[in-house]
Every structure is written in structure tokens, then in C-alpha cells.
Amino acid sequence: MPESEQRPNTGTTPLTGEAAARAVNLHKQYGAGDTGVTALKSVNVEFVRNEFTAIMGPSGSGKSTLMHCMAGLDSATSGQAFIGDTDLSTLKDREMTNLRRDRLGFIFQSFNLVPTLTARENITLPTDIAGRKVDAAWFDSITDRLGLSQRLTHRPAELSGGQQQRVACARALVSRPEIIFGDEPTGNLDSNSSREVLNILRTAVDEDNQTVVIVTHDAKAASYADRVIFLADGEIVNELRDPEINTILDTMAGIERKN
Numbered sequence: 001m002p003e004s005e006q007r008p009n010t011g012t013t014p015l016t017g018e019a020a021a022r023a024v025n026l027h028k029q030y031g032a033g034d035t036g037v038t039a040l041k042s043v044n045v046e047f048v049r050n051e052f053t054a055i056m057g058p059s060g061s062g063k064s065t066l067m068h069c070m071a072g073l074d075s076a077t078s079g080q081a082f083i084g085d086t087d088l089s090t091l092k093d094r095e096m097t098n099l100r101r102d103r104l105g106f107i108f109q110s111f112n113l114v115p116t117l118t119a120r121e122n123i124t125l126p127t128d129i130a131g132r133k134v135d136a137a138w139f140d141s142i143t144d145r146l147g148l149s150q151r152l153t154h155r156p157a158e159l160s161g162g163q164q165q166r167v168a169c170a171r172a173l174v175s176r177p178e179i180i181f182g183d184e185p186t187g188n189l190d191s192n193s194s195r196e197v198l199n200i201l202r203t204a205v206d207e208d209n210q211t212v213v214i215v216t217h218d219a220k221a222a223s224y225a226d227r228v229i230f231l232a233d234g235e236i237v238n239e240l241r242d243p244e245i246n247t248i249l250d251t252m253a254g255i256e257r258k259n
């Protein structure tokens with residue numbers, strides 16, 4: 001099959017690089033009839049390996065839905081989501097669990113920490129479950145940079161919202177996964193912590209060959225990315241490369257005016 005048929009053009013960046021993840025005609029419908037919501041309308045997008053992508057768009061535009069479908073946390077109504085060459089819709093539950101565990105890191109919009117475990121235990125949980133050894137030097141480096149060194153023996157209820165979010169970031173980073181998905185990973189952080197998280201994500205791409213995709217409402221956070229894609233009403237409506245804060249703000253303002 002010619003490449004153009006396999007990979008429908010999105011009107012966004014020409015599809016040149018190797019995709020770490022991609023969506024093909026990804027469609028997500030919640031409910032039916034009058035109360036039904038089409039959260040994603042046949043979205044086609046590639047997340048190129050070794051790139052940092054930010055997804056922006058108004059509340060309810062489908063950002064979390066796209067991210068959840070791409071990370072195998074939710075299933076699409078139709079269309080396909082690929083991690084590398086793996087079509088997630090073909091995987092059995094167990095295969096999906098293994099793929100998520102071995103290849104993906106996810107920072108959730110709500111942090112999904114285990115309340116009975118300490119910060120340290122939460123951070124190492126996915127690696128422990130996988131039966132792998134935690135890289136102690138990397139663990140120390142991440143938790144130190146995220147300002148968590150003194151909080152590692154505390155449970156989530158004993159941590160501030162921002163500290164819980166940083167624990168969730170450390171958990172996604174500690175195993176150096178192939179792709180890190182973050183849903184507003186800096187949403188609850190002050191500017192110092194936010195900068196630290198974004199720098200770590202940037203380094204993951206620049207030095208560790210990882211791929212990072214985050215959802216954010218913050219133009220400053222998005223400016224750390226190589227590329228910003230904009231969603232509105234379940235569709236990709238714009239894209240910027242090497243984005244600057246002002247251009248991001250202008251683009252968002254244009255999208256909000258139309259809504």
C-alpha cells in the first residue's frame with residue numbers, strides 16, 4: 001500500500017520521521033443521541049520519535065481523551081492508535097498491560113498515587129512490578145531535582161498537591177520509558193517546580209532519546225516543546241514548530257475566539 005494511503009495526511013507536519021506513536025482516524029464517541037459527545041473526530045497525528053510535543057486546546061476539546069487513547073488507557077470508538085508499530089486495538093488485556101508497563105510512562109491529570117504507599121514506593125512501583133531494578137543514581141538525581149528528597153518516606157496524604165504531582169512525574173521518569181505521556185504535568189506546580197519538571201522532560205528527549213507528549217494550558221510550558229498541536233472540538237486545528245510563547249498565545253486566542 002502506498003504510504004499516503006496508510007498514513008492519511010493531517011494537514012499538519014509532513015510525516016517524515018519515525019513515529020513513536022500515531023493515531024489513524026482515531027474517533028471517540030461517549031454516549032449516544034442527544035447526550036452523546038464526540039470527543040475525537042477522526043484524528044490523524046504522529047508523535048515523532050525523540051521529539052517533545054505539547055497538545056493545547058480549550059477545556060473539553062479532547063486532549064485527555066487523545067492522550068488516554070494513545071497510551072492504551074482508553075479505547076477508541078474507531079480508528080487506530082499505534083505505539084511504534086503496535087496497533088493497540090489488536091492487543092489482549094495482558095499484552096496491553098505489559099506494553100504500558102514496559103514502554104510508557106504516564107503522568108495523569110489526577111496523580112493516581114497509591115495512598116497506602118510512601119512517595120518512594122509510589123515512584124518505584126511500576127519498576128518493582130516489572131521485576132526490574134531501579135537505577136539508584138537516576139532515582140536520586142530525579143528526586144533531588146524535583147525537590148522530593150526530604151519527602152520520600154511520606155504518604156500522598158502527607159504531601160502538598162504540587163509534591164504529589166512531582167512524585168507522579170518521578171514515577172513516570174524513573175524507568176526511562178520509550179514514551180512519556182503527561183496530562184498537565186505542571187498544572188499544580190509553582191514556577192520553579194514547573195521549570196524543573198519541564199527541564200527534566202526536555203533532557204529526556206535531548207539526552208536520553210525518549211519521546212515526550214504533554215497536554216498543557218500553559219504557553220510557557222508548551223514553549224519547551226519542539227512542536228505544539230492545537231485541538232478544538234475533537235479536531236487538530238493548528239500546529240506550530242519550535243514555538244515561541246507569543247505565537248502560542250496568539251494561536252490559542254484565535255482558537256478561543258472561534259469557539
Ligand SMILES: Nc1ncnc2c1ncn2[C@@H]1O[C@H](COP(=O)(O)OP(=O)(O)OP(=O)(O)O)[C@@H](O)[C@H]1O
Nearest residue numbers: 030031037039057058059060061062063064065066
Ligand atoms: N467518560 C466520559 N463520558 C462522557 N463524556 C466524556 C467522558 N470523558 C470525557 N468526556 C467528554 O469528552 C469531551 C473531551 O473531554 P477531555 O477530557 O478529552 O477534554 P480535555 O481537552 O482534556 O479538557 P480539559 O482541558 O478540561 O482537561 C468533553 O466534552 C467531555 O465532557
Ligand SMILES: [Mg+2]
Nearest residue numbers: 063064065109
Ligand atoms: Mg483534560
